[in-house]
Amino acid sequence: MIDSTAIIDPSAVLGKNVSIGPWTIIGPDVEIGDGCEIASHVVVKGPTVIGRNNKIFQFSTVGEDTPDLKYKGEPTRLVIGDNNVIREGVTIHRGTIQDNAETRIGSDNLLMAYVHVGHDCVVGDHVIMVNNAAISGHVYVGDWTILSGYCLVHQFVHIGPHCFVGPAAFVYHDVPAFVTAFGSPAEPRTINREGLKRRGYSTEQIALANKAYKLLYRRGLQLDEALKAIADLGDDEVVGMLLSSLENSSRGIIR
16 A cells, blocks of 8 residues: 555556555655555665565665765665664665775664664564664674664674673774673673574573683683684684684774
């Protein structure tokens, strides 16, 4: 159902069973997949591609130009996957040509009220961003990560999969896979044991993750020494996740 007060650009492409609420604006170069529900007073600008079965709540702005001063109106885009819930007042900006010209959000994510996703960010799958969490430009957020309310993530930071970032934390450096981070600036506390358990990792894998964490943070090793020691733990998935996030770090990790 499309409300009679909604304004939809003729170039916009809507899939099957899409609903558009009152006073919502769908701009040019927007594609919305099957089964999406767009509430009232939403603004969607393009170029933007939205997958299937997404639900976008009132007063959200999706696909707006970035306020980054280097952006000069170039054609960049936003790509959103399937089955996401985007709650009230969320803002998501498109990319810049200085990066990949694209902001990307995966599938099965929950973005709670007033979350902000800056330009050129990449958000994986099954991510939860709690009220007022904000990620600056060029941030990467791995699968199954939780960013608690009011946490702030600096530009170019990478947060690995299965991380938990506490409320009101300021994340200035990269957070390795399955690490919990609290404070301002954010500091490592332990592994996200409960998160790994909920996602089906075995008791042995969680113990291995804890051992790898201690090698990284509790043995007084230099990073290259810790990398070698962690690699010697074997080729289990949790070891690979941690090594990958460490090797891909460009800002240095939280300490």
